Amino acid sequence: MSLFRLFRPQASAPVARERLQVLLAHERTFCGRPDLVAKLQEEILEAISKHVSLDAEHIKVTTVRGKTISTLKVDIEIPSETDNLREAG
Amino acid sequence: MANVVVVTSGKGGVGKTTSTASLGAALAKTGQNVCVVDFDVGLRNLDLMLGAERRVVYDLINVIQGNAKLAQALIRDKRLDTLSLLPASQTRDKDALTEKGVARVMKQLREKFDWIICDSPAGIERGAILAMRHADTAVIVTNPEISSVRDSDRIIGMLDSKTERAESGGDIEKHLLIARYDASRIARAEMLGVDDVLDILSVPLLGIVPESEEVLRASNLGAPVTLSNPVCAAARAYQDAARRLTGEAVAMSVPRDRRNLFGKLFGGKAA
Ligand SMILES: Nc1ncnc2c1ncn2[C@@H]1O[C@H](COP(=O)(O)OP(=O)(O)OP(=O)(O)O)[C@@H](O)[C@H]1O
Ligand SMILES: [Mg+2]
Numbered sequence: 001m002s003l004f005r006l007f008r009p010q011a012s013a014p015v016a017r018e019r020l021q022v023l024l025a026h027e028r029t030f031c032g033r034p035d036l037v038a039k040l041q042e043e044i045l046e047a048i049s050k051h052v053s054l055d056a057e058h059i060k061v062t063t064v065r066g067k068t069i070s071t072l073k074v075d076i077e078i079p080s081e082t083d084n085l086r087e088a089g
Numbered sequence: 090m091a092n093v094v095v096v097t098s099g100k101g102g103v104g105k106t107t108s109t110a111s112l113g114a115a116l117a118k119t120g121q122n123v124c125v126v127d128f129d130v131g132l133r134n135l136d137l138m139l140g141a142e143r144r145v146v147y148d149l150i151n152v153i154q155g156n157a158k159l160a161q162a163l164i165r166d167k168r169l170d171t172l173s174l175l176p177a178s179q180t181r182d183k184d185a186l187t188e189k190g191v192a193r194v195m196k197q198l199r200e201k202f203d204w205i206i207c208d209s210p211a212g213i214e215r216g217a218i219l220a221m222r223h224a225d226t227a228v229i230v231t232n233p234e235i236s237s238v239r240d241s242d243r244i245i246g247m248l249d250s251k252t253e254r255a256e257s258g259g260d261i262e263k264h265l266l267i268a269r270y271d272a273s274r275i276a277r278a279e280m281l282g283v284d285d286v287l288d289i290l291s292v293p294l295l296g297i298v299p300e301s302e303e304v305l306r307a308s309n310l311g312a313p314v315t316l317s318n319p320v321c322a323a324a325r326a327y328q329d330a331a332r333r334l335t336g337e338a339v340a341m342s343v344p345r346d347r348r349n350l351f352g353k354l355f356g357g358k359a360a
Contacts, residue, residue: 013278017281019235065290
């Protein structure tokens with residue numbers, strides 16, 4: 001451990017945490033279906049892509065497992081430039 | 090009523106066997122009748138951790154195959170007469186563990202003991218499933234590290250689907266035991282913290298066992314750390330965890346970074 005590292009900690013744990021959350025959402029059985037989260041992500045992407053140009057990496061789906069209910073959290077990053085808007089329909 | 094506990098993890102080498110022995114001895118010290126069962130057929134280690142390796146005559150598979158009675162295979166600890174071991178076999182074929190045979194042995198153990206603690210093999214295959222199959226309670230051992238957390242998540246999914254309790258529509262009680270916790274690396278955000286692991290796995294915390302030289306020393310001596318050095322931090326963590334298993338509310342203590350600034354600057358180990 002050097003002086004240098006003391007003042008510049010390498011915070012890799014937050015990256016690990018985020019990668020795990022995304023990975024596990026896809027690995028978990030959701031509502032009894034192992035592939036549901038991947039499917040939902042795909043369909044959400046499809047629905048939004050009709051209006052805004054998006055890539056798969058702009059959608060982050062995570063799940064939180066609970067005792068009686070589980071929750072699905074969907075974060076969608078939408079680029080703010082207006083020229084990304086597509087004509088609806 | 091007897092409580093069957095499985096100590097499981099998915100990933101290998103995270104501290105299942107160490108935890109089985111340490112929790113088992115901690116419970117036995119409080120006067121509960123405890124049997125620790127080694128399900129790691131072919132790679133047995135629990136006998137070593139308990140210093141009983143030279144006393145193994147018959148094992149779990151002998152009992153399952155009817156070559157020995159349960160009472161002949163059980164080894165009573167020399168230090169604690171409330172602690173017994175049902176060893177695994179070192180050589181025999183894993184397929185000798187049959188679903189029916191395991192069910193019968195677990196039933197017999199329930200009649201004799203208050204606690205039956207099953208040390209699961211690593212992996213998510215048949216051996217791990219048989220070890221968790223009859224459990225009422227699961228202790229999921231996790232290291233604060235990405236692959237261990239991922240494997241624990243898969244094991245939690247299996248506990249919720251492949252155990253007898255889950256199949257009969259019931260619920261298996263789950264506890265998370267964070268082992269090999271390295272406070273200084275967590276403080277530097279090089280390892281996942283307790284909150285990260287709890288958020289991701291959403292299983293209540295049973296305890297936090299620090300990375301400790303005393304654990305290694307204990308395994309060299311053939312005594313669980315809760316017997317060899319009951320006052321060290323790791324042993325205290327296991328003792329508290331054992332009390333929580335029995336339903337007692339015990340305040341959680343998070344191992345602190347024991348290096349002071351001097352240690353941080355020069356890499357020394359200041360106490
Ligand atoms: N808290 C700890 N501090 C230091 N070393 C530890 C700690 N816990 C476990 N170890 C060491 O880590 C190694 C693996 O531990 P253990 O055998 O209990 O893991 P396991 O999960 O049972 O492994 P396997 O999956 O191979 O059965 C052992 O050498 C053990 O001494
Ligand atoms: Mg082991």
